[in-house]
Amino acid sequence: MSAAAKQLHVSQPTVSQAIAELEKYYGVKLFERLSQRLYLTKEGELMLSFSRHILDSFEQMEEAMNRAGGSTSLRIGCSVTVGTCLINDILDRAEAKIPDLHCSVVVANSSDIERAILCNDVDLGIVEGILKSSELLITPVCEDELVVVCAGNHPLAREKTITPEMLSGQAYISRESGSTERNQLEKLFEEQGVQLVRTFLSTNTEAIKTAVMRGRGIAILSRRMIEKERAAGDIVILPIEGIKVTRNINLAIHKNKYLSKSIKMLQEMIRESFSECPDRLE
DSSP, X not given: OHHHHHHHTSOHHHHHHHHHHHHHHHTSOOEEEETTEEEEOHHHHHHHHHHHHHHHHHHHHHHHHHHHHTSEEEEEXXXXXXXXXXXXXXXXXXXXXXXXXXXXXXXXXXXXXXXXXXXXXXXXXXXXXXXXXXXXXXXXXXXXXXXXXXXXXXXXXXXXXXXXXGGTTOEEEXXXXXXXXXXXXXXXXXXXXXXXXXXXXXXXXXXXXXXXXXXXXXXXXXGGGGHHHHHHTSEEEEOBTTOOEEEEEEEEEETTOOOOHHHHHHHHHHHHHHHTSTTBOO
């Protein structure tokens, strides 16, 4: 008893009381007291076995949590344009500055990423376009231009200037149906009475680009998404008279999200990455 009390930095009566309370709680005797010595009973041996297991599990938990504290795990959601053109530069910068960083990335459309932030499926999102929820804190970090594109051999590709009326009746390759509220350029055409004929629908941007290059019709895409194909002459940007539509690329996070040190560091990395972007917001 004295040795246990000394190791636990408590008094001997405290140890005796703790043992007595355990015996009372379980309705068993844990020790036999013979000739001023203590001997474990069968029940005491059983409790000792479980106690050692509990202490071992606690020590494993301590070790695991200390290891976890030395690494950083973050979940990032990003929209298709960001996921295709920008996220890897952001990750390269973050991994160089944040030791033991482990990131999981989800690339989906902006509405899906918005839902993921609201449901805490991701820690933060980097998305272009309109976000609706008042539960989000939104910081514009860069601009993205929407452009109308066609194949290099499309009849409109030879035109120096395109009026909106010239697009009426054109075969239109688009993303998800009914997305005009998120596609500002498509919405603008709709408001001006420009009737595009939706002939090809895909949730995959690469499929849309391929369809454009194969002459299936025109499409509305991020300028960033088609730079390689434009440089090769496979895709042509149609200059629409009097119209230029840009949208913000936003850093979004739930307003009630606990901002851990790692999240704050990643936010700073994202801002640094976009500060070097040619279309950054001042």
